[in-house]
Amino acid sequence: MTTIIDGKQVAASVIDAVKSAARELEQDAGVKTGLAVVIVGDDPASHAYVSSKSRMAKECGFTSIQHTLPEETTQEELAALVQTLNADDTIHGILVQLPLPKHLNSEPIIQSILPEKDVDGLHVVNAGKLATGDLDGGLISCTPAGAMVLVRGIHGDDLSGLNAVVIGRSNLFGKPMAALLVNANATVTTAHSRTKDLAAVCRNADILVAAVGRPEMVKADWVKPGATVIDVGINRVLAPEKGEGKSRLVGDVAFEECAKVAGAITPVPGGVGPMTIAMLMANTVIAAYRKSGRKAPKF
Numbered sequence: 001m002t003t004i005i006d007g008k009q010v011a012a013s014v015i016d017a018v019k020s021a022a023r024e025l026e027q028d029a030g031v032k033t034g035l036a037v038v039i040v041g042d043d044p045a046s047h048a049y050v051s052s053k054s055r056m057a058k059e060c061g062f063t064s065i066q067h068t069l070p071e072e073t074t075q076e077e078l079a080a081l082v083q084t085l086n087a088d089d090t091i092h093g094i095l096v097q098l099p100l101p102k103h104l105n106s107e108p109i110i111q112s113i114l115p116e117k118d119v120d121g122l123h124v125v126n127a128g129k130l131a132t133g134d135l136d137g138g139l140i141s142c143t144p145a146g147a148m149v150l151v152r153g154i155h156g157d158d159l160s161g162l163n164a165v166v167i168g169r170s171n172l173f174g175k176p177m178a179a180l181l182v183n184a185n186a187t188v189t190t191a192h193s194r195t196k197d198l199a200a201v202c203r204n205a206d207i208l209v210a211a212v213g214r215p216e217m218v219k220a221d222w223v224k225p226g227a228t229v230i231d232v233g234i235n236r237v238l239a240p241e242k243g244e245g246k247s248r249l250v251g252d253v254a255f256e257e258c259a260k261v262a263g264a265i266t267p268v269p270g271g272v273g274p275m276t277i278a279m280l281m282a283n284t285v286i287a288a289y290r291k292s293g294r295k296a297p298k299f
């Protein structure tokens, strides 16, 4: 029988562990974990994600600060805010919600966050530590870290002998996900839009991770029987069956048909998505432990 991986449940157990860790740090060292979330502009989806992050940070017992900047914010104004947060000792984690409005360049902003406060794991120092196998020294990008927790829940810590295929090569997801899988001893292929015979490449995967941003692109005949399928896509598509103008969320995997072939599969919603916010909380409390000189917990 196919296992439907419950990301909400796994995320809730990560959050419980984060709450305990934050409470202990406050009781033992008098340090209250602090997260600053920065959002620029009016994108409704980004506002929804940021509200969830701020709310969850409060639930975890953190100091939670949200900076909501107008659409017309300049590069210099945003950079100045990051510098202020870098210098603020009560803030252990800084997150700039992506995407930024088109007139802003996200890369120099992300690279200006102190690596030890970069709870999104996007700074080159953190990306470099992951790429060189230093998983305990830096901060790992939240969505791949969360996807990896789900993979470990099915296969355990050691993926020796397993073939993994990651479809997508973004800095936010594909590259760090591939690095995490290699680190766990999987044999990893990174596939992308220029890959020849993508379906055949995917059929070789014991662990298939889809992060392409194309609704329901991965079909049942791309999936090796019994494989673990991790769907990172979040696509809003029209759903006329729900009524005129209504929409629904789908992943990059055609769930119903792939679930009949896979051994384990994540749904959308309720799979990898909830793990992103849970791992952000985990990274923030890790950053606070490190700042206090204490051994950081593992999640």
Ligand SMILES: Nc1nc2c(c(=O)[nH]1)N[C@@H](CN(C=O)c1ccc(C(=O)N[C@@H](CCC(=O)O)C(=O)O)cc1)CN2
Residues within 6 Å of the ligand: 049, 095, 096, 097, 098, 099, 120, 142, 143, 234, 249, 268, 269, 270, 271, 272, 273, 274, 275, 276, 277
């Ligand atoms: N600075 C960042 N920006 C963005 C990131 C990120 O990790 N850091 N990731 C995405 C958006 N994102 C968090 O910011 C995010 C996306 C989806 C979910 C989630 O829980 N999705 C639910 C469905 C939610 C819905 O109904 O719309 C699910 O899959 O179950 C959480 C966080 C881009 N920007």
